[in-house]
Amino acid sequence: MTYFEYISSNRWRSSTARLAELEAAGHRCRTCYAADDEARLEVHHRTYQRLGSELVGDLTALCSYCHHAITDALRRRRYASIRPIVVDTAPLFERPVPLFDPTMGYRRHG
Numbered sequence: 519m520t521y522f523e524y525i526s527s528n529r530w531r532s533s534t535a536r537l538a539e540l541e542a543a544g545h546r547c548r549t550c551y552a553a554d555d556e557a558r559l560e561v562h563h564r565t566y567q568r569l570g571s572e573l574v575g576d577l578t579a580l581c582s583y584c585h586h587a588i589t590d591a592l593r594r595r596r597y598a599s600i601r602p603i604v605v606d607t608a609p610l611f612e613r614p615v616p617l618f619d620p621t622m623g624y625r626r627h628g
């Protein structure tokens with residue numbers, strides 16, 4: 519089962535840890551306190567160590583906006599030290615290569 523399949527499954531939706539976290543959070547976002555009738559409430563995985571058999575402490579109830587913002591911030595922090603691979607594309611533009619060979623004329627297939 520892939521991560522996407524799991525997150526979309528009834529097993530995740532009815533997960534004891536997931537439901538316990540929602541209950542403990544009062545069915546509100548832990549960050550902005552939005553209620554589940556004000557925003558789409560989601561449950562964030564703080565760790566994937568026990569994916570499929572999560573403990574309550576592995577999860578945090580968040581609205582979709584805060585979930586996106588927090589996931590984005592965590593990824594930025596995680597990848598901040600990784601230097602991107604820079605490919606020098608300048609030589610490709612110094613001597614343009616034609617998209618087709620004009621001396622070949624047009625060919626019909628078949």
Ligand SMILES: [Zn+2]
Nearest residue numbers: 547550581584
């Ligand atoms: Zn929120």
